Structure formats: C-alpha cells, structure tokens
Amino acid sequence: MAEPILDILNFDNIISLAVKTLAVIFLIVIFNSFLGIITQSLLRKAKTKKQISNVEIFSQIFKYIFILLVVVFAVLSYSGAWSGFGIFLGLLSAAIGFALQKPITGIAAWMMVVAKRPFDIGDRIFLGDIKGDVTDITLTHIHIAEIGGIIDGEESSGRIVLVPNSLMFEKNIINYTYNHDFVFDSVITTVTYExxxxxxxxxxxxxxxxxLGKFIARSPSEPRIRLDFMPSGIDVQVKYFSPSRELHEYSSRITKEIFDRINEAPDVEIAYPHTEVVFRRKA
Known part of the structure; x- marks a missing residue:
C-alpha cells in the first residue's frame, strides 16, 4: 500500500498532474471564450424570445459536454487506464438510460399519437388537469394554449402549457373536437311560477x-328545452351545440338576448331570491 502512495507523491507524477490540470483549465478557458464570442454573435442576430432561448440553451449544452469530455480524457490519460474506457462508457450509458426513462416513455407516447391520432393540432383537449387547444406536438411535450386556468370559464388564459408526453399513459384524454367542432352547452333561466x-x-x-343562427345547420341538433321545478320558480334550460372555442362567448350572447326579451315581455318574470309579505284578513 505504501508503494502506490509513494508513486503518487513522486515529484515527476506531481509535475505531470499539475501540467495536465493546467492544460485542462487552459482548454476550458479557451473554449469558453470562443463559445462566448459565438453565443454573443448569435444573440445579436436572434429576433424572437424562442431564438434567444435556443442560443442560450445550446450554448450551455456544448459547454457541459466539452468540460465532461476534457475531464474524462485527462483522467484516463493520467491514469493510463484506457482499457477501462469501455466500462466507463457502459456505465455512462446505463446511467443515462435510467435518467431518461420519462423522455423515452414520452417518445413512445408521441409514436402512439402519430399512429392512433387521439387528437390533432388545433383540437381542444382535456389532459389530466390541463385544458386547452393543442398548438404543437413534439417528441417530448405537447404544447397546449390553456383555457380557464387561473380564471373560470372557457376563455384563453394566454399561457402555453408544456405537458410531458409520458402523461398520456397515466391520465385520461378528453377530446372536445374529436368528431366535430361543436360542444354541448346550456343556459338556465329561472322564471316565476306566475x-x-x-x-x-x-x-x-x-x-x-x-x-346561434349560422351554426344551427351544421351542428348535430337543434336547441332543446328542459324544465325543472325549483324552490323559487321553474328552471327553463336551453341545451344547444356551440362552437367549442367560443362556448363562453355564445352563452353570454344568449343570456343577454334572453334577459332583453324577458324585460319586454309583460307575462314573464325572472325569479330571484327575495322576500314578499302578504297580509290576509281573518275570516
């Protein structure tokens, strides 16, 4: 045990180690300087946020890969254990495979989407707890223009949600527009018993x-009426097929039209919670 330690502490070995360490540092500094010049040049030419992000991300990737290769090469060169390089690569491959389980599952899910077509770009879907319109399908993620989110209703939130493809094997997928571009919706109006x-x-x-005028001819069915007894009156519910991407818009228009027409009708009143006192004479 003493001899290997003495070999390591040998002056020549120390000099060799110092030289290789300085060489590694020098190479990394030179590479980082060269990479920085290229990155800044590309950033000046980038026009969009996505282009800027791509330049910065790939710059980091190249830097880390270069540092890893230089360090591995220096260690193996110093130790002379080139025979163990194959073992190192095997262990590295196994580690990468374990770390990339989710991305690999995501690629399998992407292949399922391509083959089975549970949805297409432009479809409105519900995947897990995310609801919105599919804007892109990549090897690893589905890009969804979110609707609702931090607010109620079917309005676009303005946010893009990147959902890992692997979730498609774990969550239910609801496609609003699998058969056509219409979704069943309803508006309820409660009128008094009088x-x-x-x-x-x-x-x-x-x-x-x-x-709904122009859409009725293309929708699966005509608007239909359903009635229910309620404590304060009768619920008159109209059920209809509405364009899937404009549900809230059309429910608002119908609500306003109903309100205006009832205000003009002398024999129909909207029921709402209130107190009415009736005095009766005793017989």
Whole structure:
C-alpha cells in the first residue's frame, strides 16, 4: 500500500498532474471564450424570445459536454487506464438510460399519437388537469394554449402549457373536437311560477336560435328545452351545440338576448331570491 502512495507523491507524477490540470483549465478557458464570442454573435442576430432561448440553451449544452469530455480524457490519460474506457462508457450509458426513462416513455407516447391520432393540432383537449387547444406536438411535450386556468370559464388564459408526453399513459384524454367542432352547452333561466311558461319557453328557445343562427345547420341538433321545478320558480334550460372555442362567448350572447326579451315581455318574470309579505284578513 505504501508503494502506490509513494508513486503518487513522486515529484515527476506531481509535475505531470499539475501540467495536465493546467492544460485542462487552459482548454476550458479557451473554449469558453470562443463559445462566448459565438453565443454573443448569435444573440445579436436572434429576433424572437424562442431564438434567444435556443442560443442560450445550446450554448450551455456544448459547454457541459466539452468540460465532461476534457475531464474524462485527462483522467484516463493520467491514469493510463484506457482499457477501462469501455466500462466507463457502459456505465455512462446505463446511467443515462435510467435518467431518461420519462423522455423515452414520452417518445413512445408521441409514436402512439402519430399512429392512433387521439387528437390533432388545433383540437381542444382535456389532459389530466390541463385544458386547452393543442398548438404543437413534439417528441417530448405537447404544447397546449390553456383555457380557464387561473380564471373560470372557457376563455384563453394566454399561457402555453408544456405537458410531458409520458402523461398520456397515466391520465385520461378528453377530446372536445374529436368528431366535430361543436360542444354541448346550456343556459338556465329561472322564471316565476306566475309567468306564462309557454311564452318563457318560446323566448329562451328563440334567443338561442337567434344567436346561434349560422351554426344551427351544421351542428348535430337543434336547441332543446328542459324544465325543472325549483324552490323559487321553474328552471327553463336551453341545451344547444356551440362552437367549442367560443362556448363562453355564445352563452353570454344568449343570456343577454334572453334577459332583453324577458324585460319586454309583460307575462314573464325572472325569479330571484327575495322576500314578499302578504297580509290576509281573518275570516
């Protein structure tokens, strides 16, 4: 045990180690300077946020790969253990394979999307707890233009969510537009028991038909009415197929049309929580 230690502490070995260490540092400094010049040149030419991000990310990747190769080469050169290089590569491959389980699963999921086509770019989907329109499908991620998110409703949040492809093997996928571009929606209007119910039904139905006009011919069915007894009145619910990307827009238009028509109708009133005191004479 003493001899190897003495070999390491040998003056010639120390000089050799110092020279190789300085050579490694020199190479890394030169490479970083050269890479920095190229990176700055590319950043000046980059126009978009994505281009800037690509330049910075690939610059980091090249730097780390170069440092790893230089260090490995220096260590093996100093030790003279080139025979162990194959073992090192085998262990490195195994480690990379273990670390990349999710990305590999993501690539398999991408192949499933290409073959089975559960959705396409432009479809509105619900994947796990993320809802939105698919804008891109890559080897590792699905890019989704989120709807809802931090706010209620079907409005676009303006955010792009990158969902790992591997989640497709773990979560349910709901495709709003798999068969057509329409989704079933509804608007509920509660009218008082004293209202003319037939007139209320006509107002609600015609309001939906008016606002959906051009889509009714292409949608799977006509607007339909459903009624329910409620404590304060009768719920008149109109169910209809609406363009999947404009659900909130059309429900708002129909609601406004119903409100305006009821205000003009003398025999229909909207029910709302309130207190009414009725005095009766005793017999």
């Amino acid at each position: 209202s003319n119910l037939d007139h209320a039904i006509e107002i609600v139905r015609e309001s939906a038909r008016t606002k």
